[in-house]
């Protein structure tokens with residue numbers, strides 16, 4: 001990617017957006033709580049956004065809470081959905097209003113240094129959905145944005161499990177195209193030194209795999225070669241959301257990732273913004289009901305959403321996934337909100 005040569009100083013006065021992702025139970029919410037408390041003690045309170053519609057209690061002061069706009073249990077009732085479908089639909093509905101979130105952020109932009117975004121427990125709701133992609137792209141097109149990927153250290157001591165989680169992290173890196181920090185959380189239970197060793201010493205990881213004799217461990221050996229490149233640029237931080245150990249290391253890594261966004265990723269996002277603008281202009285030639293404006297510069301057409309799901313309109317209705325149905329409701333709701 002190209003280096004940012006001009007206009008980078010403009011970014012100086014913008015807050016860093018931290019998108020906190022991770023498997024269910026890895027400690028995302030507790031980490032957001034810990035970071036928020038830390039930044040308050042630094043007299044630099046963050047702007048906090050909760051995108052998890054199903055969290056029973058938000059344990060930190062939150063500026064924007066999806067639950068204030070969308071009642072997840074009502075969505076379940078109204079659309080006859082199970083918990084996962086309702087979480088997905090709630091996020092889709094909220095995405096149609098994300099331009100309002102952006103205007104709040106822009107208004108506060110000069111007063112805050114960090115925006116922290118907590119995401120739904122089920123990671124795929126955010127990472128493999130069109131609404132997650134729209135939110136990520138919208139934020140990253142405007143603010144220096146970094147992904148904070150939380151891993152449960154205690155549950156990653158098995159080399160094959162560790163490898164699986166790292167492959168997932170790697171796939172998110174390629175999907176979001178943003179600077180990436182892996183936070184090895186819960187170091188109060190297990191020290192993360194093994195993860196540092198496995199990601200920096202290829203031979204040490206191979207030796208750990210030697211104790212595994214399954215077919216999967218052979219696959220892991222091959223995959224570890226692939227991941228070697230990913231590890232080269234990886235920012236890996238040991239952290240405990242419960243004790244606060246590693247908080248300063250994490251904030252240092254966020255600062256480095258922000259810099260990386262400005263020099264390496266921003267030029268790509270600028271090009272994307274330009275492309276979206278052009279798409280937006282050509283979409284204005286289409287009939288009104290074939291487009292849905294999510295926010296200026298971002299247009300989701302019906303076709304775009306369907307191709308995101310890898311489906312076509314010819315699919316058998318019975319085979320239509322809950323995800324696709326939920327997107328159809330998203331489209332309908334967005335159309336309604338336009339009128």
Ligand SMILES: Nc1nc2c(ncn2[C@@H]2O[C@H](COP(=O)(O)OP(=O)(O)OP(=O)(O)O)[C@@H](O)[C@H]2O)c(=O)[nH]1
Pocket residue numbers: 022023024025026027028029030031052055120121122185186187188189239240241242243
């Ligand atoms: N010992 C220890 N426990 C932790 C730490 N961080 C989180 N936990 C515990 O792990 C559990 C899950 O934490 P959450 O913060 O709810 O995790 P989450 O990723 O937001 O969970 P979902 O929203 O369900 O995905 C809770 O019981 C926390 O108390 C940590 O650093 N150390």
